Amino acid sequence: MDTPERNRICTPKSKFEDSPVFNYLNSLSPIKSVRSANISQTFNSLSFSSPPSVFTSPHVSSQKESRFLRRQFFSDSSKSGLASDNGNGGNTRVTDAETAEIFNCSADPPQNPDSGSGTKEGHLPNESLELAIELPRKLKYGCDSPESNPVPQHGYGTDSVREITGTSSSLRQFVQPSLLKCSCPTNGVGVQETSQLEERNDEEEGSGWENMISDAAELLVSDPSNDAEATKEQLDPNISSLDSQAPKLPQECLKGLPKTQSGCHGKDNLGTGEGRVQIDTNCTPQKLQSNAQSKKKVKFPNEKKNGKAEADCKQQRGTRRRCLLFEMGGGQKRSLEDDSKSGSSSPSDGKVTSDDGQLVPFKVGNNSSPCMVPGIGLHLNALAVSGKDNRMVKHETLPSGKSLISMSSHITSLQSVESDQQPLNTTFSLNSLERDIGPAVSEDQVMQDAYQASIFGVAEEFNESGSPRKKRRRFENGGEESCKRCNCKKSKCLKLYCECFAAGVYCVEPCSCLDCFNKPIHEDTVLATRKQIESRNPLAFAPKVISHVAEIGEETYKTPASARHKKGCNCKKSSCLKKYCECFQGGVGCSINCRCEGCKNAFGTKDGYVGEEIEPEGEESEGSEKNNMRKSLQISEIHKDKEDQYPDHVTPITPFQISRMSVQLEFSSSSGKPPRPSIFPVGSSPRLLTNHIQQISGMLPTPLKLEKHFQIAAPEDETPEFLKGENSSPISGVKTASPNRKRVSPPLGKSTRKLVLQSIPSFPSLAFHDQADDHQ
DNA sequence: GAGTTTGAAACT
DNA sequence: CAGTTTCAAACTC
Numbered sequence: 001m002d003t004p005e006r007n008r009i010c011t012p013k014s015k016f017e018d019s020p021v022f023n024y025l026n027s028l029s030p031i032k033s034v035r036s037a038n039i040s041q042t043f044n045s046l047s048f049s050s051p052p053s054v055f056t057s058p059h060v061s062s063q064k065e066s067r068f069l070r071r072q073f074f075s076d077s078s079k080s081g082l083a084s085d086n087g088n089g090g091n092t093r094v095t096d097a098e099t100a101e102i103f104n105c106s107a108d109p110p111q112n113p114d115s116g117s118g119t120k121e122g123h124l125p126n127e128s129l130e131l132a133i134e135l136p137r138k139l140k141y142g143c144d145s146p147e148s149n150p151v152p153q154h155g156y157g158t159d160s161v162r163e164i165t166g167t168s169s170s171l172r173q174f175v176q177p178s179l180l181k182c183s184c185p186t187n188g189v190g191v192q193e194t195s196q197l198e199e200r201n202d203e204e205e206g207s208g209w210e211n212m213i214s215d216a217a218e219l220l221v222s223d224p225s226n227d228a229e230a231t232k233e234q235l236d237p238n239i240s241s242l243d244s245q246a247p248k249l250p251q252e253c254l255k256g257l258p259k260t261q262s263g264c265h266g267k268d269n270l271g272t273g274e275g276r277v278q279i280d281t282n283c284t285p286q287k288l289q290s291n292a293q294s295k296k297k298v299k300f301p302n303e304k305k306n307g308k309a310e311a312d313c314k315q316q317r318g319t320r321r322r323c324l325l326f327e328m329g330g331g332q333k334r335s336l337e338d339d340s341k342s343g344s345s346s347p348s349d350g351k352v353t354s355d356d357g358q359l360v361p362f363k364v365g366n367n368s369s370p371c372m373v374p375g376i377g378l379h380l381n382a383l384a385v386s387g388k389d390n391r392m393v394k395h396e397t398l399p400s401g402k403s404l405i406s407m408s409s410h411i412t413s414l415q416s417v418e419s420d421q422q423p424l425n426t427t428f429s430l431n432s433l434e435r436d437i438g439p440a441v442s443e444d445q446v447m448q449d450a451y452q453a454s455i456f457g458v459a460e461e462f463n464e465s466g467s468p469r470k471k472r473r474r475f476e477n478g479g480e481e482s483c484k485r486c487n488c489k490k491s492k493c494l495k496l497y498c499e500c501f502a503a504g505v506y507c508v509e510p511c512s513c514l515d516c517f518n519k520p521i522h523e524d525t526v527l528a529t530r531k532q533i534e535s536r537n538p539l540a541f542a543p544k545v546i547s548h549v550a551e552i553g554e555e556t557y558k559t560p561a562s563a564r565h566k567k568g569c570n571c572k573k574s575s576c577l578k579k580y581c582e583c584f585q586g587g588v589g590c591s592i593n594c595r596c597e598g599c600k601n602a603f604g605t606k607d608g609y610v611g612e613e614i615e616p617e618g619e620e621s622e623g624s625e626k627n628n629m630r631k632s633l634q635i636s637e638i639h640k641d642k643e644d645q646y647p648d649h650v651t652p653i654t655p656f657q658i659s660r661m662s663v664q665l666e667f668s669s670s671s672g673k674p675p676r677p678s679i680f681p682v683g684s685s686p687r688l689l690t691n692h693i694q695q696i697s698g699m700l701p702t703p704l705k706l707e708k709h710f711q712i713a714a715p716e717d718e719t720p721e722f723l724k725g726e727n728s729s730p731i732s733g734v735k736t737a738s739p740n741r742k743r744v745s746p747p748l749g750k751s752t753r754k755l756v757l758q759s760i761p762s763f764p765s766l767a768f769h770d771q772a773d774d775h776q
Numbered sequence: 777g778a779g780t781t782t783g784a785a786a787c788t
Numbered sequence: 789c790a791g792t793t794t795c796a797a798a799c800t801c
Binding site for chain 1: 781782783784785786
Binding site for chain 3: 488490491495497
């Protein structure tokens with residue numbers, strides 16, 4: 001069972017990598033763990049146990065990898081020239097060797113450079129060709145446009161530095177997880193340390209964190225050349241390490257963490273974890289490049305599609321980083337104030353991160369589950385993806401430089417419930433949740449990256465000069481929440497009118513708002529305002545779109561498909577066919593809760609929704625068709641769900657994500673614009689994402705298609721209860737905890753959910769899953 | 777880019 | 789709770 005799942009997860013790679021090596025890697029849990037690293041970092045502040053993060057990360061990592069790969073492509077292409085200039089031409093192999101060494105450090109430093117690079121190199125030619133072909137397409141938006149390339153301006157060296165820093169972060173993510181898995185010793189500490197180290201490095205370099213981030217983002221997104229290379233390099237190393245070493249990793253990890261340290265020149269040799277980090281940071285871009293190259297080689301050989309998928313995934317990773325990597329700590333205020341303007345962009349903010357920081361307790365954080373879903377900012381977006389309810393207010397600097405304020409909203413219901421029931425379990429569940437989130441995010445990111453790659457990169461350019469609206473739209477579409485921008489003039493960005501505020505994100509430069517108080521400087525005001533709003537409406541900041549969640553025993557499972565707008569829309573003239581409609585905007589069908597008139601929501605009409613239960617009545621034609629679609633989809637979903645469960649660590653997919661996917665798809669297809677960030681993402685399980693992506697890559701066409709494919713998630717099952725009453729909403733859940741339970745017993749959840757949920761083990765241990773997967 | 781439309785949020 | 793106003797996004801030209 002697992003194998004297929006894993007394949008899905010890695011699908012992009014796997015496809016690329018038909019080679020047994022990839023399969024092997026996929027099968028190997030450690031690699032996955034590496035992926036998860038990103039997430040773990042995000043959550044570092046929370047101090048999660050390494051293991052969960054590791055597992056969760058795999059998806060993410062994969063995505064990131066894909067993203068990086070893309071970038072690399074660009075960069076490579078561009079670089080090739082640069083390299084020639086710099087005399088780096090010969091570096092590729094050398095770098096490969098170096099990278100191999102670097103990675104090997106963890107395993108066998110000296111030994112394998114060749115093996116890793118060699119295998120990769122063998123593939124390279126084909127891949128490069130494919131990449132060259134594919135890249136242009138993908139890059140069109142970001143890369144092609146000259147504007148998109150801010151990097152070029154920067155000296156190569158500077159870029160490299162930034163890249164390095166950025167890469168270091170990325171690398172950290174990758175590396176750390178692996179390290180964590182392998183060595184585990186330093187887990188939390190190591191991660192934090194690594195983050196610190198990164199920060200230090202960044203500081204040393206003199207580039208602001210924000211700058212770094214923004215640059216990195218730009219580079220990643222738009223810059224094919226240098227930045228891309230850097231990112232690639234950064235990513236690649238991880239990837240390459242994974243790929244080349246993947247087979248080795250498990251063993252090596254066990255053996256070699258120390259070696260890696262020794263091999264890599266860490267600035268500071270803190271611990272194994274640090275060593276890794278350092279390694280990453282230390283690794284020169286060249287090395288990274290080599291790794292990246294090796295990776296490229298490996299991945300691309302197969303099919304363009306695969307390459308695309310990978311690229312998407314990679315991009316997503318990059319995106320994620322942007323959004324997630326930097327968490328603002330309680331210390332943020334200071335840093336933020338200092339940085340105030342940048343909105344977040346200040347390096348200090350980014351620096352604050354886990355160690356310092358702590359989440360500003362907007363509300364009492366139940367658990368520190370780190371899982372804030374970073375991207376969730378949009379009203380709709382806030383989707384429950386997070387599933388976790390961390391109420392903690394986090395400040396995360398988003399790619400755009402915005403910092404998440406956070407609230408992860410109230411989705412806590414599940415967790416809270418669990419916590420109530422079993423404190424011990426809660427931690428576990430949290431981990432699982434985190435895991436879920438991570439993957440989910442990754443998926444989303446993947447989706448986003450796909451779009452972002454095309455669109456997003458461009459968006460950033462606009463930030464500074466472009467017209468706010470356009471920028472915003474592009475950002476929103478391509479970017480994620482983090483990319484959100486508002487244009488508030490009278491609300492001071494302290495009301496829900498403001499998307500940024502509603503999303504729990506600070507306004508950033510790109511925002512064209514006036515008299516904005518939604519900035520770190522005014523953190524107190526923002527928090528106070530939020531409290532007020534929440535006091536009025538606890539669900540105010542809760543995700544508007546709610547996915548169906550089921551709880552089994554102690555664990556909560558996300559039901560795949562169902563997602564509905566919490567509150568329902570009230571559309572009268574838009575027929576729920578435009579973004580005016582929150583349901584439509586959220587990529588979900590209208591539900592009973594909707595009071596819309598003439599509902600024609602492409603994702604599912606109100607009638608249709610009822611129709612599932614009461615189909616005959618409503619718009620039968622549409623409803624019936626949709627239902628059929630849904631059924632088919634559901635079936636597929638069921639399978640997916642099962643698969644997802646295992647691979648992802650049990651944590652069920654967040655319905656939101658799925659809904660997002662559908663939405664995103666639509667938008668992308670329909671408007672050609674990237675779906676909103678929040679919506680983007682997607683499918684809870686990376687697998688789904690990969691699958692979807694694959695499908696989508698070819699498909700994107702009309703929203704309808706997407707709907708058909710994805711719709712399942714949105715329509716149905718839904719959690720009746722969420723829909724039924726806002727009260728039941730997660731937020732309420734936070735208070736009472738009960739809501740989830742209600743959800744769990746979905747009367748409506750006709751079909752699949754139950755099966756899925758049942759199949760999932762209550763608390764699968766990571767190792768357990770892996771094993772189980774293997775057996776399966 | 778300006779203006780209009782739309783529906784949520786906020787207010788009464 | 790319903791009605792009205794305010795607001796900003798979404799949309800159109």
